[in-house]
Amino acid sequence: MTTAPENVMTDARFTRLRAVNLVVGLLLLAQAVLVSVVVLAQSAPVLLPVTAGFPGGSVDSQAEPQVVDLAAVNLGVAVAILLAFSGLLRLAAVTPTFAGSYRRGLAAARNPLRWVEYSQVSAITVFLVAQLNGVTEVGTLVALYAVTAGATLFLALTEREPAGGSLRPFVFGAMVGIVPWGIIAFYQIGAGVRGDVPELFVRTVTLSLLAVAALVWTNAWLGRTGDSAWAHPHRVEMVQIALVTLGTTLLTGQVLWGVLL
Template identity: 40%
Template sequence: MAHVNLRMLNLVAGILHLAQAVAVAWTVNHSGHLLLPVTVEYPTGSPASGLPPERISVAAVDVGIGAVIALLLPAVTHLLIASPILGAHYRGAIEGQRNPIRWVEYAFSSSIMLFLIAQLNGITDVGTLVLTYTAQSAVVLLLWLQERLGTPARTLRPFVVASVIGIVPWGVIALHVLAPGATSGYDQPGGIRLLTITLLLLFFGFGVNQWLGFRGVPAGRTYPTEERAYLVLGLVTRAAFAWQVVAVILLAAGPPQ
């Protein structure tokens, strides 16, 4: 019965993700695209010369399209799980209390979201952005490793390491939000700050859900219960991200002419 409920929940989650991806794509296409630069800096002299580096723009990322991709990835995954294609594999994973499908999908979608949040907060350096994406992917893969140790786990070391790594990108983002020592007087738009804080709390909520699962707390907590919590939390997180990105794009576009 639990498998039937999870299959139906995956089907609903897949449809809702897909519907939102279509709606966000339509909105972005009709309201204008927000392109954010990816840059690299090259030295123009020796480290002691004091010469400013040369900054070159190497790419531009469409934030709206990024939000659509962050919705499409889980949409496709959930719909495949609800279908015969991955249905049997998913049932076996739930019975074995190990679900690699979840971790692979979340590694991509959460890393894309964090990458875009970093960009929206003014981080343009390609090295910092790549490391942000990589750090978040590493966090999810460590949680995958933690899951393989069983529930309740005999050790939470992978989870602890994941937590330490996971806080670093948010610390870098916080540095750009707080901007200590800045003299320009520029203040980040409220919509971007709200998006950043909302996603930080939701990412934290995901970590709490996994910690409870790994510890087997409360007593009697089952793996399907953890999976249902993840499905709901994942849907809320991506929806909050995508629609707040849409709001930022609409504000950046200004009133219609």
């Protein structure tokens, strides 16, 4: 009896992968429903402000900028949407419409859907974490969102490189992707220096989600440079699904216990 080489996407491996996607998709949707129920049961929503500062006069004037409240992000609704988005993409991967292209992509060590999902999951996560750390200015928030999503898409370019090819897209993406977390750290440390230390919930959610983001990038790195066992597309995809699920679950749990409940 012969066994399939480690780098082949066999029927059995793909069946397991589809089962994992199905279970994770349903789990994420269940979390979205749970968060939605909690939000609907709240007497007052948790709103995170979005502001804009406009010049108060001429360039050389000493007038204070005029800060305008533009909108407010409902934290519970945002987390529920994030969970639903990720869950629906997990379920989409197992449907007949996408399963064929999903398998062909993995067989070639590529999965654009993986990075479309994570570009938005990571960008929304950074947006919310930044707000929790006191970032309110709309320009900064939009920039953090765009930079995070763009950095993640560099990983899709990395997968387009042939085996043993250039890792420049990965390096460039990592250089860009660390910037939003550096800005968040600046706000968190700056608040502490001023004597207004962020509450434990904010510090915990920031550090835990930063750790998950680092593990996602490490997994992508090992998928391109690791030994044959780790670099197998089946393993890389399994770890990616686990890490994204871990990140969204950590965000959900900490938001529920730290703010919503």
